[in-house]
Amino acid sequence: MKIYLVGGAVRDRLLQRPPGDRDWVVVGATQAEMEAQGYKAVGKDFPVFLHPDSGEEYALARTERKSGRGYRGFVVDADPSVTLEDDLQRRDFTINAIACDEATGTLVDPYGGVRDIEQRVLRHVGPAFIEDPLRVLRAARFMARFAPLGFTVAPETLQLMRQIAESGELDALVPERVWQELRRVLGSAQPSAFLRTLHDAGALGAVLPELEALYGVPQRAEYHPEVDTGVHQEMVSDKAAQLAPGDDQVGFAALTHDLGKALTPQAEWPRHVMHEQRGLAPLRALCERLKVPLDHRQLAEAVCRDHLNVHRIDELRDATVLELLGRFDGFRRPERIARIAVCCEADARGRLGFEDRAYPQGETLKRLHQAALSVQARDLDVTHLKGPAIGEALARARIKAIAAAR
16 A cells, blocks of 8 residues: 555645645555545545544545546546556646655656646646546636646647537536536636636636627727727636635626626627616526525625616715615625625726726725714604604615715
8 A cells, every 4th residue: 555645735835835635545455444444435436535533535546437428427446456647647637647655755747747837837637638528617717726827728738628618518517516616716816717718718608608708799998998898807807806815705796797798789889888787687597507605696786786886986966875885785784895895996997907096986885885884773863753754764864974974
């Protein structure tokens, strides 16, 4: 029996990135031998065990053979005769197919992963890459994580991704798994790399057709020098990741704020009147399909519907600001307002040449919200009022507070 550290832990060590979970592969052992040493079997589809002391995952070296459609259609062989090189060969990318003998510190790198890390290339290990459609999403997610380090997708890998997209295999991806991958992307450093990679591979339309539809749709150049709405969306997503690192709620709302522009009749291009309202239907369809959590969905709908109102908040009447705060559910969910402000700032600054512009509207929104929030019904003399009249008095007092905070 020999044990090796494998996968992301080795890769991140070579990239000098903070370590994450450690995964181990065991060569030359059986399930009975693992259990005899106190390891607890937890794998359903293949033999994975938890270490009796550390709780880390140890998997028997295995091979996989395609047996059906989708990313679950594989037959697993974990016989003790499976070698370390056999196990590494089934992995997706060369940078993930490096093992380390922890006893000696020796790297085992049969597929050139160390070289690709040095050259900043995301490259598939072998032809079996094409058998698993999930690897298209993983490639795009890795690019969202590693593009800031200078990584690019190897041309031959991108070509295989195109073949998978053309085969229709992406239709077999379970929506919950798509959301799981997307959610991790939205908390990454450069979400645009995910969108661009899938778009270039011809795969974005199968996974997120509402986003693919934005590419090629023009906007008015005086407001959007980048012109292409798909490019604008990439810029907005990256700006949101910069302003609210790791916040996937903000990331999702930023990602979906302009879906309505894909529904603008071409005769109206490059203007997009009412795109905020048009965007709600595709947003809701996307949320239903991927089973997006309610908090993400509600924030995204608020930003989609009212981001232009936040942009022009200085022009809104005080009563209209109160209505806006009500639509945002800002009195029951006050924490939502700061996230909405960030999303709108990402939209305003996610434009070519506007990246470093100030966005005072965000602070204005938060200031007026705090002013309105400071007024509560218990602070008012409503002893002579009943029913709706109490709410009307509260609204008047909040409008007055908003006016005073301008």
